[in-house]
Each structure stands twice: as structure tokens, then as C-alpha cells.
Amino acid sequence: MEFIAQGFVQALALLLTGDPETWSAIEVTVRLTALSMLASLLLGLPLGILLGSRDFPGKGWVRVAVDTCLSLPTVVVGLLVYAFLSRQGPLGSLNLLFTVRGMAIGQVFLALPIVVALTASALEGADPRMMMTLQTLGTPPGRMMLSVLRELRYAVLAAAVTAYGRVVAEVGVSMMLGGNIKWHTRTITTAITLETGKGEFSMGIALGLVLLSISFALNGALSLFRRRAAS
Amino acid sequence: MRSAVYRLENLQVRYGNRLVLDVGHLEIGEGSILGLEGPNGSGKSTLLRVLAFLESPTAGSLLFMGVSASGCDPLALRRQVTLLLQDPYLLRTSVFENVAYGLRARGIREGIRERVFHSLELVGLDPASFAGRPWKSLSGGEARRVAMASRLAIRTPVLLLDEPTAGVDAESAVLLKSAALKAREEWGATLVVVSHDMAWMSQVADTLLAFQDGRPGRHVVHNRFDGPWSEQDGGLWSMSIGDGQSVVATKPPASGRTGFLDAEDITVAVRRPQGLSMRNAIRVTVLQMTLENGSGAVLLKGACGNRILTARLTRSSAAELGLVPGTEAWFLFKASAFQWE
Numbered sequence: 001m002e003f004i005a006q007g008f009v010q011a012l013a014l015l016l017t018g019d020p021e022t023w024s025a026i027e028v029t030v031r032l033t034a035l036s037m038l039a040s041l042l043l044g045l046p047l048g049i050l051l052g053s054r055d056f057p058g059k060g061w062v063r064v065a066v067d068t069c070l071s072l073p074t075v076v077v078g079l080l081v082y083a084f085l086s087r088q089g090p091l092g093s094l095n096l097l098f099t100v101r102g103m104a105i106g107q108v109f110l111a112l113p114i115v116v117a118l119t120a121s122a123l124e125g126a127d128p129r130m131m132m133t134l135q136t137l138g139t140p141p142g143r144m145m146l147s148v149l150r151e152l153r154y155a156v157l158a159a160a161v162t163a164y165g166r167v168v169a170e171v172g173v174s175m176m177l178g179g180n181i182k183w184h185t186r187t188i189t190t191a192i193t194l195e196t197g198k199g200e201f202s203m204g205i206a207l208g209l210v211l212l213s214i215s216f217a218l219n220g221a222l223s224l225f226r227r228r229a230a231s
Numbered sequence: 232m233r234s235a236v237y238r239l240e241n242l243q244v245r246y247g248n249r250l251v252l253d254v255g256h257l258e259i260g261e262g263s264i265l266g267l268e269g270p271n272g273s274g275k276s277t278l279l280r281v282l283a284f285l286e287s288p289t290a291g292s293l294l295f296m297g298v299s300a301s302g303c304d305p306l307a308l309r310r311q312v313t314l315l316l317q318d319p320y321l322l323r324t325s326v327f328e329n330v331a332y333g334l335r336a337r338g339i340r341e342g343i344r345e346r347v348f349h350s351l352e353l354v355g356l357d358p359a360s361f362a363g364r365p366w367k368s369l370s371g372g373e374a375r376r377v378a379m380a381s382r383l384a385i386r387t388p389v390l391l392l393d394e395p396t397a398g399v400d401a402e403s404a405v406l407l408k409s410a411a412l413k414a415r416e417e418w419g420a421t422l423v424v425v426s427h428d429m430a431w432m433s434q435v436a437d438t439l440l441a442f443q444d445g446r447p448g449r450h451v452v453h454n455r456f457d458g459p460w461s462e463q464d465g466g467l468w469s470m471s472i473g474d475g476q477s478v479v480a481t482k483p484p485a486s487g488r489t490g491f492l493d494a495e496d497i498t499v500a501v502r503r504p505q506g507l508s509m510r511n512a513i514r515v516t517v518l519q520m521t522l523e524n525g526s527g528a529v530l531l532k533g534a535c536g537n538r539i540l541t542a543r544l545t546r547s548s549a550a551e552l553g554l555v556p557g558t559e560a561w562f563l564f565k566a567s568a569f570q571w572e
Contacts, residue, residue, distance in 0.1 A: 129319070132285055132316065135285055136382075137332055138306070138310040138336050147322075
């Protein structure tokens with residue numbers, strides 16, 4: 001048990017002294033998830049609104065497909081995107097394999113279905129008077145999406161936080177598409193996997209603490225935001 | 232005569248096989264107030280949604296300001312009309328932003344504060360104390376007034392109100408009613424109001440339509456005969472109506488009583504018929520023929536001396552008779568057709 005306690009003490013020391021290797025993994029994680037979330041929200045929110053508010057032939061099947069993608073195994077996504085980004089793959093010439101941008105593409109496949117499905121569900125469950133009110137007040141189509149997002153902001157934020165939880169905690173995509181290259185594509189989760197394998201618990205615990213803190217901060221902020229809105 | 236803002240012809244709305252709205256003919260004049268009444272599910276709210284361009288008719292034609300609505304840009308149409316829902320939805324923001332929303336949606340940047348404050352004043356809410364309040368802090372009546380203010384702020388030519396006073400406190404009801412009338416006074420808005428407040432409706436509405444099973448009912452159009460009636464031979468009573476003619480009725484309750492004759496009970500002929508059991512055959516000069524709002528029947532006004540009588544006939548009979556203003560016609564009705572005051 002002593003090595004666990006020691007691990008915690010050394011972890012705090014690594015974080016507080018600004019250990020470059022530890023902080024590099026944190027920085028890569030923040031950059032990577034910011035990029036993948038930005039792309040997922042830009043694509044997912046309009047798609048979710050369309051799926052939740054419009055009727056079209058085959059909508060039921062699209063819904064089933066999106067829901068299936070919610071539980072895509074990360075290694076399967078990693079494998080498929082790897083095949084596309086590798087030298088022989090159709091996107092090989094873009095040289096995205098083992099880069100943060102390449103990893104972000106893989107993560108979009110994990111986050112996008114969550115954003116689309118939860119936004120569509122929020123729309124389907126929304127007050128039917130909301131759309132009618134926005135229409136009868138003369139909202140142009142371009143503004144309609146922003147107004148709907150504003151009205152459903154808590155549900156949309158919850159979708160974003162859930163999606164972020166998925167991408168920040170995944171290992172498969174980051175490992176396969178990033179290659180766990182120190183200073184470049186090593187993220188918190190791939191670093192923990194490596195360090196634990198090497199028996200270096202302190203760095204693993206330090207990064208684990210950071211991961212937990214990110215999750216706590218995001219969910220805490222969401223809960224505070226909701227409570228403020230409810231009061 | 233005021234020009235028509237809306238003109239509906241044989242308009243129908245179906246949900247699957249169910250016919251929920253069936254309007255033969257309806258014209259709503261500019262600056263007029265049309266009142267709609269009827270039981271729940273009778274088609275009133277569906278008509279409001281069609282008039283607000285939130286729902287498209289399944290069949291028939293809808294002209295707005297003389298142009299067919301089906302060929303127009305929905306946004307351009309919706310910006311001319313606004314609808315206050317029976318249970319209005321407030322945006323999840325402050326009172327000020329709720330009222331300003333429609334203005335911002337139209338790209339208006341200047342004078343927003345003045346227009347928002349003026350609209351709040353129109354519904355009896357003090358802007359200084361209400362503008363900053365969040366939507367959640369309002370009572371039911373206040374929320375309804377804020378929703379009304381947000382419709383007034385955009386000053387649309389048409390204001391559609393679905394039960395604006397149902398379920399609100401007495402003070403809010405009075406303020407909502409006066410705000411609706413101010414919209415007509417200030418910018419000549421045309422109002423279509425669904426309401427169970429019959430006292431108010433009969434006071435302010437230019438036309439009242441009663442809906443039943445998706446159809447506007449036929450309203451009773453009375454011809455009024457104020458008396459005095461004088462007794463004739465054979466137990467009948469008569470009253471002179473000018474132009475040397477008189478009407479004959481069965482015994483009125485008193486000589487000075489007013490008799491009413493439903494336009495529906497008058498048969499129209501182009502020549503004086505012979506051998507008729509009806510006791511009344513009045514010669515009139517055709518003045519005007521109009522389509523009746525709602526039913527789509529033809530109301531024929533005929534002059535007899537200084538008096539104008541109205542008869543109702545179907546469109547096909549009107550076409551068969553070939554009557555035009557200025558021609559002579561005969562109004563036929565029974566002596567027993569009168570109803571007494």
C-alpha cells in the first residue's frame with residue numbers, strides 16, 4: 001500500500017514543480033480535445049437540430065444509426081480512421097497519421113454521435129410552443145438555430161459535457177492514431193497506460209488526478225449553471 | 232369599403248382523413264376585428280395557425296393582401312402576422328429580451344429600448360420594474376401580458392389572439408383587452424380573436440363567427456320590422472313598409488312589437504309568382520349581392536322604399552336567377568315566418 005501513498009505524494013510534486021513531461025501530456029490532451037469538440041459541436045449541433053425537428057423519409061433508420069454510433073468501440077474507430085490516414089489509405093497524402101489533427105478526426109467519430117443524438121432528443125422533448133413562438137415572432141432561418149440552441153442551452157451543454165467526457169477519457173483512438181509519441185501526441189490517457197506498464201505509478205496518478213479534476217470542474221460548472229438558472 | 236387582408240375560398244385542413252377545418256368563404260377586412268367562438272376542437276385554433284402561416288391548408292385558396300399565400304416566402308408572410316398562443320411561451324431570458332426578440336429578429340438595432348418600454352406600458356407593466364426581471368419570476372397574468380407586449384412591439388399589420396384572457400386575473404384581462412384595441416387604434420392592426428368572453432366579443436368584433444366541427448356556422452341575419460301592426464281580416468296583421476307595399480304576419484303579441492324575419496326564410500323570385508301559398512310577395516330592387524363570411528352563401532340586399540331587406544340564397548341559385556344590382560326581384564315569405572321580440 002505504501003507505494004500508492006508515495007505515488008500520490010510524488011504526483012503532487014510533479015504537478016506543482018511543473019514537470020515538463022507531465023505538463024506536455026496535459027497540454028496535448030487539452031489541445032486535442034478542444035479541436036475534436038469544436039469540430040463535433042460545429043457539425044453535431046445543426047445535424048441534431050435537423051434530426052430532432054424535421055421529418056424526412058428514413059428518419060427512423062438515421063436515428064438507429066446515430067444511436068448505434070453512441071457505443072462505437074474506440075479501437076474500432078481507431079482502426080478504421082488509421083486505415084484511411086495511413087500511407088496506403090485514401091487520405092494518406094495529408095500526412096495526418098500520428099498528429100494531433102489526425103487524432104482529433106478519430107475523436108470526432110466518438111463525440112459527434114453523442115452531440116447529434118442528445119441534441120435531437122432535446123429538440124424532440126422541447127415544448128412544442130417554442131418553435132411556434134419563434135416562428136410567429138418572425139425569426140429568419142439563420143437565427144432560428146441560434147435561438148433554439150439558446151432556449152435549449154442546458155440540454156445542449158449536457159450533451160457537450162457528455163461528449164467531452166468520452167473523448168478526454170478514451171485511449172484507443174489516441175494510442176492508434178497518435179502513436180503515443182512523447183512531446184507530440186502523448187495524451188493523459190496514453191501516458192497513464194505507458195507509465196503504469198513501466199511501473200511508474202507517480203506520473204500515472206498525477207495525470208489521473210488531472211483527468212478527474214477536469215471532469216469534476218466541467219460537471220461542477222454545469223451543475224452550478226443549472227442551479228443558477230433554476231433559482 | 233375596406234380592402235381584404237385575408238380571403239379564404241373553400242379552404243380545408245385535414246389531418247389524415249379527418250377534416251378539421253372547412254371554410255367556404257371568409258374575408259377579413261383591413262383594420263377589422265373578427266371574433267371566433269365555438270367549443271374546443273371546433274377548428275378555431277387551426278384557423279388561427281393557418282392565418283399565422285404556421286400551418287398550410289390541405290386544399291383551397293388563401294389570399295393575403297390580394298396575393299396567393301402559397302407562392303410567397305413563408306418568412307415574409309410570417310413577418311406581417313403574429314399569433315399570441317392561448318398558453319404563451321416565454322423565451323428563457325429577461326422580460327426586456329422577450330419583448331425585444333421580434334425586433335432583433337428583424338434586424339432592428341435602433342430605438343429598441345423605446346419600443347420595448349412602450350409595448351410594456353401598453354399592457355400595463357411598469358418598464359422600470361419589469362424590464363430586468365427574468366421570465367420565471369412572473370405570475371400567469373404578467374407572463375401573458377409580456378407575451379402580448381412582445382407581439383405589440385413588432386407592430387404587425389395582423390394580430391391573432393387565441394383566448395387572450397382565458398385563465399388570467401381580472402386586472403390582466405382588462406389590460407390585455409385594451410392593449411389589443413390600442414393596436415388597432417395606433418397602427419390600424421387587423422385583429423382575429425378567439426375568445427369565450429362573449430360580452431367583450433359582441434362589443435368590439437365587427438364580425439362574429441361561431442365554429443362547430445371545423446366549420447364556421449351560419450349567423451342569423453335578421454330583417455327588422457318595428458310596427459305598428461294593424462289587424463286585418465282573417466286574423467292576420469299588416470305593417471306598411473313604404474313604396475305602397477306592406478308585410479303580413481300572424482298575430483303579434485301587441486301592435487307595437489318588433490317582428491324579426493330571418494334572411495334564410497325569404498325565397499327569391501325574378502317574377503311575381505302566381506298561385507302561391509305564401510302571403511308575402513314584396514317587390515324589391517336588387518342593391519347588392521355579397522358572399523357571406525364563413526358559409527359562402529350569397530346575401531342579397533333589396534330596397535323597398537326606404538327599407539332594405541336581406542335574403543340569403545345559395546351561390547348556385549343566385550347564378551341561376553341571374554340577378555344583378557338594379558334589377559327587380561320578389562321576396563317571398565310566410566306570414567308565420569316572423570319571430571317576435
